[in-house]
Amino acid sequence: MPDALAGVLSILFVAFFFGFSIFIHELGHMLAALWRGMHVDKFSIGFGHRILSKRWKGIDFIIGWLPLGGYVALPQMDAANEPQTEDGKVLPEAKPIDRIITALAGPLFNILFALVLGTIIYFVGKPVSPAAEGLLVQEVPKESVEFTKGLKAGDIIREVNDKPASSQQVTLMEYIMRDDVTLTVDRGDQTGLVIGPFTPKGNKDYEGLRLMSFDSESLYSAALGGIAPGSAAALAGLQEGDVIKAIDDEAINYFYQIGDIINADERKEFKFLVERQGVEKTFTITPQVKNNPKAGMVFREFPTVMSIVPEYPAALAGIEVGDEILSVNGYPVSDLADFKGVLSRHQKDSMKVAIRRGDKELDLDFVPNYAYKQLGVQPKFDILKINPVVQITRVVENTYDTVKALISPNSGVDMSMMSSFVGISSGMYKTVRQSGIVEGLSFVLMINVALAIFNLLPFPVLDGGHIVIALIEMISRKKVPAAILQPIYVVFMLLLMTFALYATFNDVRREVDTRELVHQKNHMLVEQVKIII
Structure with missing residues (x-):
């Protein structure tokens, strides 16, 4: 697919799913309000000046020119003011149970939408990198904290904080999200050596993120996954599922060794020993030179x-x-x-x-x-069928870990890393462009679960705040005085707007950063972390 077309389709994907995630939330509120007999003034798809509008059953249905979600006007949800319609007609106060149900419906619809997305992802299957046997440490700078704790080049990291070091992303997330890091490594004949605990240092080149100070390679097997059309591997007859056993009689145990060997010197032609369905075959391949x-x-x-x-x-x-x-x-x-x-x-x-x-x-x-030789292959990916409930549960766990890291003074996460709609939209766009539709749908699933959790926080102006106030009224059987609620609403609205502006400022600053990132490994890892956080 041409890059320009892929870019346009990715933008359309972001516009639709970002907007629909907010739309489905507001639809939940509206349907619940109508079910409970509450008054609905407006239901808008999009914001700003109305392009089309239709009044039906007393509700103004609007399509706005800015397709970034929508809103529903429910005057009886405002416990701080006397409820009335837009034309000034006084409305009866809604019962606390009706306000609770209406407030819960928005987050519930986001979860239901996430379940639908999770079901689609389950049946399609999610391609994921194979679990690596560990990380091979290649170089450890002497000024790094890892070096002072005893990590050496040639070590194989098997675990990070007792979790299998199955990928660099897993290790990086432990670096960022936890207060301290402990590595379990193998060194020659020695196994289970413990490095740490230590507190990773922030990397000033990457906005203070706590990155691994050492260079490493993931120990993926030498089984081949995708073969690029027209590549040296495709022209030579290599196929998906082939396992590279040796190159010019040098044994191959891991995928990273393929690139290292073909780029080690000026040789142009190599003899590959390949295992295909239990049978060994020999191929002579001339890698293509990539400039x-x-x-x-x-x-x-x-x-x-x-x-x-x-x-x-x-x-x-x-x-x-x-x-x-x-x-x-x-x-x-x-x-x-x-x-x-x-x-x-x-x-x-x-x-x-x-x-x-x-x-x-x-x-x-x-x-x-920078010229290098390439074969045109990638590691064999696994296709996972992940239960939709498990997908949602993992997002909840990641959200919990993020909040826990945010309130910890020693973690590598702070408020400046949180994203606004700018960062979320950018992250969704990059995910679709780089990783495809399935990963894009996983991102949308994550947004919907996160949106549900955020709105259920017990703060005024959020759905959780409405629920708390309604519960107080149910228990006390008294209405909370407007004189108390109004200043609280104003303060929390200002705080929410301030945080939104702060997050938007940081996102815009990151997007217009003039850095030219050329170390692709760290660049990709950082982008993935921004998406997760």
Whole structure:
């Protein structure tokens, strides 16, 4: 599918499902209110100026021009004011039980919608990465806390906080969500060595997120999953399910070794020993060379280099952290987009880059092209059939862990990481583009469960607040005075609006961040964590 079409379809996916998640919530409120004999003024799909409207059975049904959800006007739900219609007609006060049922219906409809999505995901099946045997530690910086605690290159991390280290994402989430981290590793003949507990350090390059300081590879089996059409693997006749046993007589135990071996030297042709359905076959394959216009520099504020990716062109040319980019081949570059444009137009050309390092100006030669050989395969994915109730339960557990981490002063999570509709929409878009429709539906499921939980919090102006006030009235058999409720409503509304603006500001700041992220492993992990949090 062309990238442009995929982008448009992803945007439509976000607009529909983000809006529908809010719409279904409000639909629950309206249907429950009508069932309990309460007055409904309006039901709107979308916000802003009305495009279409129809009055039916005393209710204004509206389609607004901004399709980001909807709302339902229920004057009898407002316990702080005398209920009346839009034209000023006084309404009888709704019974507490009616207000409780109406308030509960919104979150209930979100859960029901999540169950529908979970059922679809169950029958389609969810492709997931295979569970890795652990993480192979490749390099541990001497300044890292892991190094001081005894972690070494070559160690295999088997568990993190007593959980199997089945993927880098599992390990990263433990780093971020827990106060402390304990690693269980194998080292040569030694098994079960304990590293920690220790408190991970925040990574300033990634907004303070507590990332793993060491480089590692997930120990996936060498069984092949998808074979890219037209790739070297496809042209040679490799098939999904094949297991790579050896390359040029060098034994292969794990998937990551395939890329390491074919990129270890200048060889162009390799002999693969492959097991297919219990039978060994030999293939001679010439991997394709992929030219990637990545210089290996990371910027937060151009022109100062924030970090350098090892073995990329910038590192090989001698560019260092803190250098300022002045010009390319004598031509000044004004911003990051200008600099990236020059690099993309001259991927294979040697160029002179003028930099400022302290009080010195230097001219360095480098070719902004990272070339590597690729086979065109990926690890064999598993297709899981996860019970819809289990899917929802996992979201609830993750939400609980997030809230617990938020209130803990020692965790790696703080309020600045929470997302508004901007971050949620961006996360949904990236999920659909990068991982497909099924993962997109899983994201929508997560949003609906989270929306239900959030609205049930016992704070005024939220559904949970309405329920608490109605329960107080049921127990005391007295109406809570409006003089008490009104200032409380105003304070909590201001707090909610302030938090929404704060989260929106942080989301916008993250979206317009000028950093050029080239270390794809960390970049993808960070994006996944933002989605989860």
